[in-house]
Amino acid sequence: MTKVSSKNKQWLSGNEAIARGAWEAGVTVASGYPGTPSTEILENLSSYKDVYTEWAPNEKVALEVGMGASFAGARVLVTMKHVGLNVAADPLFTASYTGVRGGIVIITADDPEMHSSQNEQDNRHYACAAKLPMLEPSDPAEALAMLKQAFAISEEFDTPVLLRTTTRVAHVKGLVATGKRKMGPVPVAVEKAPAKFVMLPANARMRRRAIAERMVRLAAFVETFAANRIDQGDRKIGFITGGISYLYVKEAFPKAVVLKIATTWPLPVNLIRDFASQVDEVIIVEELDPFLETHIKAAGIACTGKAKIPAMGELNPFIVKKALGQPTGEIFAPVDIPPRPPNMCPGCPHRGLFYNLGKYDVFIAGDIGCYTLGFLPPLSAMDSCVCMGASIGVAHGMDKALGEAARGRTVAVIGDSTFIHSGITGLINMVYNKSMSTVIILDNRTTAMTGHQANPASGSTLMGEPANAIDLAELCRAIGVKHVRTVNPHDIKACKKVLTEEIDRPEPSVIISQAPCVLLPEERKRPKTPLSIFVDNCTGCGTCVHLGCPAMSWVPLTPAEAKKLGKKEKQKGYARISAEMCNDCGQCLAVCKFKAIGKAEGTK
Amino acid sequence: MKPSGNILFCGVGGQGILLASEITAFALLECGLDAKKSEVHGMAQRGGSVVAHLRFGKKVFSPLIDPGQADFLVAFETMEAVRYLPFLHQASRVIVNTHQIAPPAVATGKMIYPADLLSHLTSRGIAVYPLDGFGIARAAGEIRTANLVLVGALSTFLPVEEEVFLEVLKKRIPRKLEENIAAFKEGRKITA
Ligand SMILES: Cc1ncc(C[n+]2csc(CCOP(=O)(O)OP(=O)(O)O)c2C)c(N)n1
Ligand code: SF4
Numbered sequence: 001m002t003k004v005s006s007k008n009k010q011w012l013s014g015n016e017a018i019a020r021g022a023w024e025a026g027v028t029v030a031s032g033y034p035g036t037p038s039t040e041i042l043e044n045l046s047s048y049k050d051v052y053t054e055w056a057p058n059e060k061v062a063l064e065v066g067m068g069a070s071f072a073g074a075r076v077l078v079t080m081k082h083v084g085l086n087v088a089a090d091p092l093f094t095a096s097y098t099g100v101r102g103g104i105v106i107i108t109a110d111d112p113e114m115h116s117s118q119n120e121q122d123n124r125h126y127a128c129a130a131k132l133p134m135l136e137p138s139d140p141a142e143a144l145a146m147l148k149q150a151f152a153i154s155e156e157f158d159t160p161v162l163l164r165t166t167t168r169v170a171h172v173k174g175l176v177a178t179g180k181r182k183m184g185p186v187p188v189a190v191e192k193a194p195a196k197f198v199m200l201p202a203n204a205r206m207r208r209r210a211i212a213e214r215m216v217r218l219a220a221f222v223e224t225f226a227a228n229r230i231d232q233g234d235r236k237i238g239f240i241t242g243g244i245s246y247l248y249v250k251e252a253f254p255k256a257v258v259l260k261i262a263t264t265w266p267l268p269v270n271l272i273r274d275f276a277s278q279v280d281e282v283i284i285v286e287e288l289d290p291f292l293e294t295h296i297k298a299a300g301i302a303c304t305g306k307a308k309i310p311a312m313g314e315l316n317p318f319i320v321k322k323a324l325g326q327p328t329g330e331i332f333a334p335v336d337i338p339p340r341p342p343n344m345c346p347g348c349p350h351r352g353l354f355y356n357l358g359k360y361d362v363f364i365a366g367d368i369g370c371y372t373l374g375f376l377p378p379l380s381a382m383d384s385c386v387c388m389g390a391s392i393g394v395a396h397g398m399d400k401a402l403g404e405a406a407r408g409r410t411v412a413v414i415g416d417s418t419f420i421h422s423g424i425t426g427l428i429n430m431v432y433n434k435s436m437s438t439v440i441i442l443d444n445r446t447t448a449m450t451g452h453q454a455n456p457a458s459g460s461t462l463m464g465e466p467a468n469a470i471d472l473a474e475l476c477r478a479i480g481v482k483h484v485r486t487v488n489p490h491d492i493k494a495c496k497k498v499l500t501e502e503i504d505r506p507e508p509s510v511i512i513s514q515a516p517c518v519l520l521p522e523e524r525k526r527p528k529t530p531l532s533i534f535v536d537n538c539t540g541c542g543t544c545v546h547l548g549c550p551a552m553s554w555v556p557l558t559p560a561e562a563k564k565l566g567k568k569e570k571q572k573g574y575a576r577i578s579a580e581m582c583n584d585c586g587q588c589l590a591v592c593k594f595k596a597i598g599k600a601e602g603t604k
Numbered sequence: 605m606k607p608s609g610n611i612l613f614c615g616v617g618g619q620g621i622l623l624a625s626e627i628t629a630f631a632l633l634e635c636g637l638d639a640k641k642s643e644v645h646g647m648a649q650r651g652g653s654v655v656a657h658l659r660f661g662k663k664v665f666s667p668l669i670d671p672g673q674a675d676f677l678v679a680f681e682t683m684e685a686v687r688y689l690p691f692l693h694q695a696s697r698v699i700v701n702t703h704q705i706a707p708p709a710v711a712t713g714k715m716i717y718p719a720d721l722l723s724h725l726t727s728r729g730i731a732v733y734p735l736d737g738f739g740i741a742r743a744a745g746e747i748r749t750a751n752l753v754l755v756g757a758l759s760t761f762l763p764v765e766e767e768v769f770l771e772v773l774k775k776r777i778p779r780k781l782e783e784n785i786a787a788f789k790e791g792r793k794i795t796a
């Protein structure tokens with residue numbers, strides 16, 4: 001958090017603003033599961049005093065924890081990325097029935113354009129489907145202010161509230177007015193309320209009616225909610241928009257009249273109808289699905305939306321202008337240059353495992369994490385990736401489809417955090433229903449992909465306390481896996497032997513590939529001796545370069561240059577290692593057959 | 605100098621573009637301007653191409669710079685400067701670290717790192733200020749200050765006094781302040 005001296009405001013990202021807002025709103029319990037672009041909310045909130053924060057093993061658990069804390073009267077923040085809400089959807093739909101004691105706000109951080117996600121689902125539909133109010137801020141300042149309003153709404157209307165951000169709200173920095181902490185109105189206590197909290201059919205039917213009444217009250221409330229507002233202007237086109245799209249409209253059409261919708265659900269239908277009657281034409285600007293458009297049209301209000309505005313990917317002012325036929329000027333065409341996709345770090349333990357695995361004729365059911373990068377060349381060792389935990393089910397399903405021919409043909413690859421998130425039940429199924437598949441758990445002691453959060457196998461908590469670290473091998477044995485082997489992925493040869501044995505085994509087996517992520521603080525501190533190439537011995541076979549380590553590169557040679565170096569003219573080049581980047585994992589050394597790689601001088 | 609503008613920072617994940625864009629934003633804010641900055645975190649951090657948008661003015665709405673609207677491009681790597689050409693216009697100024705990092709296809713020998721990349725910019729009339737960020741930083745006493753050399757080169761074009769930048773550095777740089785200031789000043793000389 002950073003104070004800007006010239007104004008009484010702070011320069012915060014949307015996520016930092018939400019953390020600050022939660023603290024100001026008197027939140028005392030917060031739970032979530034990491035996921036871009038939501039992760040920094042809890043990371044920030046954990047640095048505030050008087051707030052209990054935790055990483056749950058998955059989003060469903062996080063929301064259930066949130067409900068319990070709310071039932072006890074606490075104000076609660078629950079955070080997740082858009083796909084996380086799918087995992088939490090089961091408690092979500094019934095949390096709508098139980099309602100709350102202390103306010104609950106659930107952050108759903110959506111990722112239009114899929115900057116770091118496997119799909120770009122539009123979570124506004126959840127609000128409508130689960131009959132919950134949803135608010136959408138446009139920038140960090142609004143995120144803080146709306147979060148506080150959301151808690152008041154939650155308690156006043158006895159409902160969890162969804163607050164939806166997108167990448168360009170969560171990861172945008174702007175000036176934010178901050179305030180003091182003020183605790184919520186509900187006393188913390190055990191107060192039993194079975195008719196409200198025990199959702200068996202008789203009670204649920206009663207609560208179903210309570211929801212209907214609540215939605216009627218909310219529909220009236222949003223009509224005069226001040227954050228639903230009109231920016232006056234030229235009335236030829238009246239824009240209706242919300243969230244980040246509002247800012248794009250203001251930038252593209254600064255003079256137009258704009259109805260800014262803060263309550264995505266329920267919609268202020270009368271306000272919208274009134275607005276529409278005062279302008280020549282209504283244009284709806286929203287990212288992704290025609291959510292506002294569909295519901296506004298359903299109310300019998302004429303408008304244009306997705307007929308002009310793209311329904312895929314992010315918008316920006318340029319796209320909005322172009323879609324509405326405004327001049328945008330000439331744009332320089334892109335230059336055709338080599339792409340620069342992300343890559344696993346130098347010395348990443350995952351790389352060694354994939355290097356080996358790519359050599360087997362198996363279907364590699366992959367999962368989500370840093371290791372998904374094993375899909376990219378030169379490793380190219382992943383054949384499917386669906387959602388967190390899916391690898392194990394996919395491998396087992398394929399195993400069953402192949403029948404007798406399945407032996408030695410399917411492998412699931414899953415990270416430690418992902419395994420705990422939603423892989424364990426898949427493994428139980430594999431044992432119970434007698435799979436021949438092999439599960440490889442890539443245990444790097446952390447949730448690396450989202451920025452190294454601790455998880456139940458890491459031995460510490462979000463608040464920095466030591467904690468139990470699950471013994472993954474014992475867990476798998478307890479499930480009933482008879483063959484559980486632990487390997488060091490940097491030891492290419494030993495690892496290969498174990499892979500061959502376990503992949504061929506006509507029973508379920510688990511290989512735990514165990515070595516820490518190189519970006520963990522302990523690993524960073526470990527003294528390292530970079531490796532280097534003995535150019536004289538390098539035959540240019542390219543084996544080491546095909547590990548794809550960013551510390552290694554290829555120096556091309558012309559026949560004349562090769563000859564000058566005393567090599568065969570047909571040698572196309574040789575490998576090189578950057579001493580600054582090498583993390584001394586030894587994988588390249590292990591794959592070189594020509595004694596061309598060794599330790600360089602000195603330790604770093 | 606215009607009191608509003610769009611600055612695009614680009615480079616390779618891990619090169620420190622966030623600190624550079626943060627320092628620049630603070631300096632603009634100190635002058636009483638409004639600003640918004642957009643970053644993408646997540647997968648892009650692992651050696652991929654990364655970009656941050658910084659917009660400033662009396663009042664800033666969109667956090668994103670439109671194609672063709674970046675007044676300044678601060679590129680931490682040569683090829684990355686060219687990747688973001690569609691964001692530039694003819695009067696854009698490009699400050700580019702002449703450092704080259706091979707992307708995977710180049711490192712594995714599948715493609716070559718194109719030669720003479722900056723001509724794609726100069727041939728379109730764009731003003732390019734190439735500088736050896738690491739060389740200058742090393743001479744300033746700390747190789748990790750290359751990002752401040754770039755910020756220094758950018759700073760002469762912004763409506764911010766040098767003193768304001770120096771104040772910001774004093775407040776925001778936890779270690780090796782002198783080396784960072786030296787790097788910043790060397791950067792300024794390049795565009796002054
Ligand atoms: C339901 C859901 N929640 C969160 C995410 C975001 N996410 C992607 S991978 C990942 C965790 C990866 O950790 P791990 O399995 O340990 O692999 P590592 O990155 O450490 O290699 C997370 C949290 C997601 N894609 N889906
Ligand atoms: S962050 Fe860790 S797990 Fe991810 S690529 Fe780097 S070393 Fe591998």
Ligand code: SF4
Nearest residue numbers: 347549582583586588
């Ligand atoms: S030892 Fe080899 S594979 Fe490992 S980080 Fe260094 S160069 Fe890369």
